[in-house]
Amino acid sequence: MKFFLDTANIAEIRELSATGLVDGITTNPSLAAKTGRPMTEIIAEICEAVEGPVSAEVLATDTEGMLREAEVLAAIADNVVIKLPLTFDGLKACRKLADKGIKVNVTLCFSAVQALLAAKAGATFVSPFVGRLDDIGHDGMALISDIVEIYRNYPQYTTEVLVASARHPYHVLEAARLGAHVVTLPPATLRQLVKHPLTDSGIAQFLADAEKAGLSIPPRG
Numbered sequence: 001m002k003f004f005l006d007t008a009n010i011a012e013i014r015e016l017s018a019t020g021l022v023d024g025i026t027t028n029p030s031l032a033a034k035t036g037r038p039m040t041e042i043i044a045e046i047c048e049a050v051e052g053p054v055s056a057e058v059l060a061t062d063t064e065g066m067l068r069e070a071e072v073l074a075a076i077a078d079n080v081v082i083k084l085p086l087t088f089d090g091l092k093a094c095r096k097l098a099d100k101g102i103k104v105n106v107t108l109c110f111s112a113v114q115a116l117l118a119a120k121a122g123a124t125f126v127s128p129f130v131g132r133l134d135d136i137g138h139d140g141m142a143l144i145s146d147i148v149e150i151y152r153n154y155p156q157y158t159t160e161v162l163v164a165s166a167r168h169p170y171h172v173l174e175a176a177r178l179g180a181h182v183v184t185l186p187p188a189t190l191r192q193l194v195k196h197p198l199t200d201s202g203i204a205q206f207l208a209d210a211e212k213a214g215l216s217i218p219p220r221g
Contacts, residue, residue, distance in 0.1 A: 001176050004053070004162070004184035008032045008042050012187040013049050024052035026105070026127075026164070026184045028083070029059060040076060047077035055105045055125075057083035058093075066093040074102050081105045081124060086114050091121040098122025105162065112146035119157035125182065130175075131165035140165070141174045148179050169193050 002023035005016055008031040016022050025046050032039045043056045054077070058069040066089065070082040074097075081103040084090040094104045098121065105125040106118040110133060118126040128147060130140025147161050160181035166172060169192055175183045185193075210216075 001180065002052075002182040003190065004055075004182055005190065006031070006164070006184040006186050008035050008046070009187070010042070010045050010049060013046060016187055016190060017050055021190065022050065022052070024054065024182070025050055026055040026083070026162075028057050028107070040072065043073065043080065044076050047079055050079070052079065053081045053103065053105075053125075054079050055081045055083045055107075057107065061085070061087070061089060063089040063092045063096075066090065067096060070097055070102065083107050083127075086118060086126075091117055094118070094121040094123055098124075107164065109147075110143070112143060112150055115147040115159075115161075116150055119151065119154070119159040123159045125160050125162040127162045127164040127184070129165035130163055130171055131167040134167070141171065141178070144175060144180050145178050152179075 003021055004024040004026050005013060005022050006026045007013060008027045013025060032042055035042055043054060047054050056073045058066045060066045060069050066084060073082055074080050082097055083105045084094050086106050086109050090106060094106055097104050103124040105127055106123040107127040109115050109118065109126050109128040115126045115128060128143050130144060133140035133143060144161060144163055151157055151159065162182040162184060163171065163175040163180045164184050166183050166185050166189060168189060172183050172193060
């Protein structure tokens with residue numbers, strides 16, 4: 001499974017990319033707005049910091065407007081992925097961009113049939129929002145299960161399932177068990193995956209025993 005970082009904070013991106021755990025970045029207008037900087041400037045800086053896909057979202061809601069903005073975003077760097085909403089206009093734009101060889105992330109997916117449409121439109125990624133479904137009493141991970149099953153039935157579709165709006169380690173665990181291709185995480189959630197109380201207590205015990213025995217590892221020569 002690939003891990004994408006869901007942020008536009010360049011400091012966070014550089015710090016966590018250094019771990020080797022980050023395979024790509026997803027952004028959206030809300031995340032970009034938090035930086036207080038021009039969107040194209042942010043995307044360019046992120047693309048320089050990471051080698052993997054960087055999803056950059058259009059602001060237009062009509063097909064022609066989306067295509068105009070996609071042209072600007074795609075010109076920033078080779079690893080830009082155009083992020084489009086799952087609407088009829090978005091799907092029409094997706095088809096046109098895919099036919100040109102431009103990668104597309106179709107976002108705001110909340111049903112399996114929407115995901116099927118995204119695949120038929122040539123999307124590189126589809127982003128079902130599991131956390132937002134959980135918020136309204138639905139089972140977000142059940143949606144992931146449905147989409148993965150449908151895509152496996154039709155191998156001609158190469159769209160990857162990108163689990164979005166993941167809120168906690170359980171979402172990551174279930175996404176991996178179901179065979180989703182990608183999960184995108186806020187920096188805090190990625191850090192949370194590392195933590196376990198038994199790891200912390202084990203380190204404390206090892207260090208205490210080493211100190212008591214006077215153990216050390218001297219520098220080489």
